[in-house]
Amino acid sequence: MTQPLADLPVYAPRLADETMEPIGHRIQGYAHSQGSRTALTDERGDVTWADLLANVNRIANRLRDQGLAPGECVAGLSENTREYLALYLGTLVAGGCMVPLSGMASAEALGLMIRDCGARFVFVSGKNLALWQDVRPGLDLPDDRLVGLDTDGVGQTLAQWLGDIPATANPAEVTLDDPFNIIYSSGTTGTPKGILHDYRFRQRQMVRMSRFGLDGNAINLVSTPLYSNTTLVSVLPTVFNGGTLVLMAKFDAHRFLELAERHRVTHAMLVPVQYQRILAEPDFDRFDLSSFQLKLCTSAPLRAEVIEEAMRRWPGNIREVYGLTEGGISTCLDCAAHPDKWASVGVPTEGAEVRVIDDNGRALPRGEIGEIVGRAISMMRGYVNRPEQTEEMLWTSPEGDVFYRSGDMGKIDEDGFIYVLDRRKDMIISGGFNIYAVDLEKALLAHPAVADAAVIGVPSEQWGETPLALVVRRAGSRETEADLLAWANGRLGKTQRISAVEFRGELPRSTIGKVLKRELRAPYWEGVR
Structure with missing residues (x-):
């Protein structure tokens, strides 16, 4: 990163006597307390906690052995795989900052992202090899910093790169202020914006999401990509608490139902179009989905008619989550508890505050339409190397508190429920x-x-x-x-x-x-x- 993290202010509220157990430290205990239990499963079979932690620690030790300093970036370009999850966690254990890249971005945009964050290492899957070959010429990185997760077409293979490095557990010491990950916005022109999350952001989010049952007993079916904050919102608390992930490399509605039945899935984070495709599957009602406890939805408002159908046909509750990758705005709709509010995105979550402002930045009363702004316990540190764009996103209340602008138009009803009506920036x-x-x-x-x-x-x-x-x-x-x-x-x-x-x-x-x-x-x- 060109801009030092220390230069980025903390917008999230300070919490008195806040303690932290970093995820890199927390998961080490699972190798012993539940080493033979399944940590993740994919199309290749199960991976136990003992085996996952061995891979995670070898990656962490190799990164540090090769010079990764605390807070430096490691970029990954991959679909959901066991190797990619191990890389993500290994980067955190090493004290690095993970930068998950989208395989749907253009080669030009990917090159801009890698250079913008100053990535010291790049890991690529075989599925993204053709795209990577268009990215590689523009990067000033030696081959020994480029690793193929499951291919020999990128620098070294993962096995070659790891060599005989031991799996000794030695998680780095980190603080709430240290960088956790950078997630880039999409874009083809100019450099996409890098959204920097620190440990404060993720720790608080993991604790909050754990209350939805994403605990050690959760079996979480992951069908959205790890480069999306949507995915991380449910994956990280599941891992933190020692639950089980069922990974899909690519979403398919029928396959989703097969995996849900086979693995007795309890939780899933989905986007609205996935609900529509799953419910439209001709064989939907033939599958046993009785193990589901909760389905989450985010990234766009879930239409009331889709909620009604899912609540009627699909066991378990639905909680719709509205927020930004940047944080700040955080609402949740408990669909079982509020069937008369399905057109809304719920109410502010614990520790969050949402207001609606007009074009002049004045707070509006309930019922009036304006731009939605929010303040929450999880707020990004800023856009990497873009202080001006970070500043543009801020709204300061008359009380002096910093809120994030959503870019969405909406209103708050008389009961405090938020309605998203339009997108301000198209x-x-x-x-x-x-x-x-x-x-x-x-x-x-x-x-x-x-x-x-x-x-x-x-x-x-x-x-x-x-x-x-x-x-x-x-x-x-x-x-x-x-x-x-x-x-x-x-x-x-x-x-x-x-x-x-x-x-x-x-x-x-x-x-x-x-x-x-x-x-x-x-x-x-x-x-x-």
């Missing part, structure tokens, strides 16, 4: 992934035939919503909608790709020149709840 959430319209628009506007462009989210049965590009061609151009679609998508990450291009004679704009996206969206969302 963010599109497709299949659980955040897509920023400006990135897609910049890609389109780079084409010489495009005079103007706007990207909006439109309804999608498959993805919840999907990006649609509305384009004004330059006079005399002959490119078709299909031509521009293929050109733009060839320059975007997989999760950012545009579903269709439609030509328009002009785009509606305000008197100050802003595209009126609400006007553009309205016909597509008419009649959609």
